[in-house]
Amino acid sequence: MNKVLLSGNEAIARGAYEAGVQIATGYPGTPSSEILATIAKKYKDEIYAEWSTNEKVAMDVAAGAAYSGRRTMVTAKQVGMNVLSDALLYTVYTGIEAGLVVITADDPGMFSSQNEQDNRWYAKLAKIPLLEPADSQEAKDFVVLGIGLSEEFDTPVLIRTTMRVSHSKSIVLEGERPSVPQEVGPFVRNQEKYVCTAMWAKKRHPVVEQRLVNLARYAEDAPFNHVEWAEHSLGIIASGVTYMYAREVFPQASFLKLGMTFPLPEELIRSFADGVEKLIVIEELDPFLEEQIRAMGINVIGKEIFPPYDELLPDTLTQLGLESGLIDEAKGMTHSVTVPTELPARTPVLCAGCPHRSTYYWLNKMKMPVAGDIGCYNLGCLPPFNAQHTMGCMGASVGVLHGMSIAGVPEHAVATIGDSTFFHSGMPALLNMVHNQSRGVVIIMDNGSTAMTGHQDNPGTDWTLQGKDAPHVEFEPLVRAMGVEKVLTVNAFDIGEVESGLNECLAYDGPSVLITEGLCAQLDRTPKPSYMVNPDKCIACGACLKLGCPAIVKADKVDEKTGNPKAEIDPGLCVGCDICRQVCPVEAIQISKDRETQGDR
Amino acid sequence: MKNISFLVAGVGGQGTLLASDILAEVGMEAGYDVKKSDVLGLAVRGGSVLSHVRWGEKVASPVVRKGDMDYLLAFEPLEAMRGVEFLHPKSIVLCNTKAMPPITVSGGSEVYPTHEQVIRVLQSAAATVHFVDASAEAERLGNLKVANVVMLGAFSTLLDVPRKTWEGVVLSRIPQKYVALNQNAFHTGCTVVKRSQLS
Numbered sequence: 166m167n168k169v170l171l172s173g174n175e176a177i178a179r180g181a182y183e184a185g186v187q188i189a190t191g192y193p194g195t196p197s198s199e200i201l202a203t204i205a206k207k208y209k210d211e212i213y214a215e216w217s218t219n220e221k222v223a224m225d226v227a228a229g230a231a232y233s234g235r236r237t238m239v240t241a242k243q244v245g246m247n248v249l250s251d252a253l254l255y256t257v258y259t260g261i262e263a264g265l266v267v268i269t270a271d272d273p274g275m276f277s278s279q280n281e282q283d284n285r286w287y288a289k290l291a292k293i294p295l296l297e298p299a300d301s302q303e304a305k306d307f308v309v310l311g312i313g314l315s316e317e318f319d320t321p322v323l324i325r326t327t328m329r330v331s332h333s334k335s336i337v338l339e340g341e342r343p344s345v346p347q348e349v350g351p352f353v354r355n356q357e358k359y360v361c362t363a364m365w366a367k368k369r370h371p372v373v374e375q376r377l378v379n380l381a382r383y384a385e386d387a388p389f390n391h392v393e394w395a396e397h398s399l400g401i402i403a404s405g406v407t408y409m410y411a412r413e414v415f416p417q418a419s420f421l422k423l424g425m426t427f428p429l430p431e432e433l434i435r436s437f438a439d440g441v442e443k444l445i446v447i448e449e450l451d452p453f454l455e456e457q458i459r460a461m462g463i464n465v466i467g468k469e470i471f472p473p474y475d476e477l478l479p480d481t482l483t484q485l486g487l488e489s490g491l492i493d494e495a496k497g498m499t500h501s502v503t504v505p506t507e508l509p510a511r512t513p514v515l516c517a518g519c520p521h522r523s524t525y526y527w528l529n530k531m532k533m534p535v536a537g538d539i540g541c542y543n544l545g546c547l548p549p550f551n552a553q554h555t556m557g558c559m560g561a562s563v564g565v566l567h568g569m570s571i572a573g574v575p576e577h578a579v580a581t582i583g584d585s586t587f588f589h590s591g592m593p594a595l596l597n598m599v600h601n602q603s604r605g606v607v608i609i610m611d612n613g614s615t616a617m618t619g620h621q622d623n624p625g626t627d628w629t630l631q632g633k634d635a636p637h638v639e640f641e642p643l644v645r646a647m648g649v650e651k652v653l654t655v656n657a658f659d660i661g662e663v664e665s666g667l668n669e670c671l672a673y674d675g676p677s678v679l680i681t682e683g684l685c686a687q688l689d690r691t692p693k694p695s696y697m698v699n700p701d702k703c704i705a706c707g708a709c710l711k712l713g714c715p716a717i718v719k720a721d722k723v724d725e726k727t728g729n730p731k732a733e734i735d736p737g738l739c740v741g742c743d744i745c746r747q748v749c750p751v752e753a754i755q756i757s758k759d760r761e762t763q764g765d766r
Numbered sequence: 767m768k769n770i771s772f773l774v775a776g777v778g779g780q781g782t783l784l785a786s787d788i789l790a791e792v793g794m795e796a797g798y799d800v801k802k803s804d805v806l807g808l809a810v811r812g813g814s815v816l817s818h819v820r821w822g823e824k825v826a827s828p829v830v831r832k833g834d835m836d837y838l839l840a841f842e843p844l845e846a847m848r849g850v851e852f853l854h855p856k857s858i859v860l861c862n863t864k865a866m867p868p869i870t871v872s873g874g875s876e877v878y879p880t881h882e883q884v885i886r887v888l889q890s891a892a893a894t895v896h897f898v899d900a901s902a903e904a905e906r907l908g909n910l911k912v913a914n915v916v917m918l919g920a921f922s923t924l925l926d927v928p929r930k931t932w933e934g935v936v937l938s939r940i941p942q943k944y945v946a947l948n949q950n951a952f953h954t955g956c957t958v959v960k961r962s963q964l965s
Binding site (some may be wrong): 509514 | 874
């Protein structure tokens, strides 16, 4: 067997290959995005993969494929599951013709999410089996086992990773791909199963409940769960990567390692509890296991020691173990050196050459309220712009803008939303603005890709994840067809165009759309001249510094009159977008004769 | 087989992740069980990148406790300083001297630590600190991007793994047309540590 080093997400992709999955769908979102990217890169001939327009669409597509007899996988980040869930819940009633697994990649510690929700509850809500891999080997194996479970019990299966499972790498033993049918037969006409109309769905509900009883019985001997006996004074129940942390921090303890965390193996848990003096549950986020185990009448300690927020990394477990007396002082933490407190922060910024910069420059100057959305442009909420005043979830900006407008906010407000986010869930909200007629400017910041999560395709790109050509959907005719009468498209790299476009839309009494077009700086590989500041002309006014461009820095030279530092451009970082030249009041910024930007970034 | 833990620190775009991937793979090729964990945040937009890499007989956690890191491989001095809480008194540090001031510094609101401060902080936390001007070496070789491979070459001399294993892993990840350049960069790295030992 081939031994390879894979991230959890790469291992899930491998698992799909080894499970005979033929269709994989999803919407990008950290920490889940690499799963479909890996499938498209490595297993393109065996597995069709697509970025759907949103997670709900991805789940509907998956349902259709699984009903048609193809083994299928869907991927989403934790908040993507909220969008996906509507579709998931009917597939629970219908069941499938071929295996269907749903991957949710949760984000304890909130590295790139708007909340820290624990998606294990979705398994309980939907009444479907839940698997939690602890490393890459399990991530791969659980997809294969999950597809098997899905077909055996005629149910979708939820596999939940966390950022540390998805993005950590560990060694995986690769297996083979089973033979899968090249063709599928005619579509099954089984209305009582696949049409969730009330009269038929009502008959399916007892089937779902009985399935859960059968699954609980299965869980008792499932290959996912096992006991590791050591000292009997302390027993720990854990799942996912938290098990790995706990294994290291509590080396003497006995463990019940759960790979299947819903439904739970009650007899197994009971016998483990009987074998230890003290029983604790270590789980990140909510007391999902703890509450279920308590409901069995078993005395267990969990959240009174381990908080329901943030990761429970080995350092945290050690600290909490010491405080609660689970660990002896002597084996406690060893480090003594602390990080100097005065170190400058390294906050993320809009890249040099980012097309979003001009919009936030004006939004900051014009001081109007801005409803923001999910994407790189969320960085517009940070200095020097401070020009985003709400941000909640994908597509929220347009609805929030409408709400502000009908609430009677006296200022003219705007929404900022990226191209992919607009396709994802901004469109119904814009239709709502059109239908219910409110005033407000929706700025669609079209940078030509789903940039934040790694430049995935969307309906605005002319290619698909499979590498096929696709029609490039144009925003202007699209929003006009949706009933917006005031629509303007401007060049995001032309400061004047953005300003006049914004002013024209703001003056319009009704819903308007401003499309700011400019390719993402990470995708634009055309070499352009780089810029420099002429120190003799620079008056140290700081106008260019208000652009928050990482290539523009304060120079050592100061202006004699004011004593303020002049500006300087780092030629290694400048990509020649020209925006700073346009904001300089004294034409001190000019093209550098001796240097072209590197087009090969 | 002894457990060895590495902290790899840098700034988005420096090749920090590629370097930590290579380090993990070298461990695997040398016969260890291996795990690694990356914290990216919005790294691609110029943020800090931090990787934990572990070699051992059987590695459980991909994340290492503070005070348990045996080595710090830092691509940038400020990021090296952020990592000191992970070190113990016997740790070894290899740090690139080229500073990349964050926008808080270039914008003038915060001050970058002096080289003396960097040295003092790193020395107070570790047994040995090596500085390498990998960016200058890379520029001499004609491509700034190979600074990370120069660093890996230098780092390889601090560990007990055959050079052939290192080169095999490094070069397997490089497109054919850049193999010679990266081979040069790795060799350059192998020679610079002796010249640059500080304490």
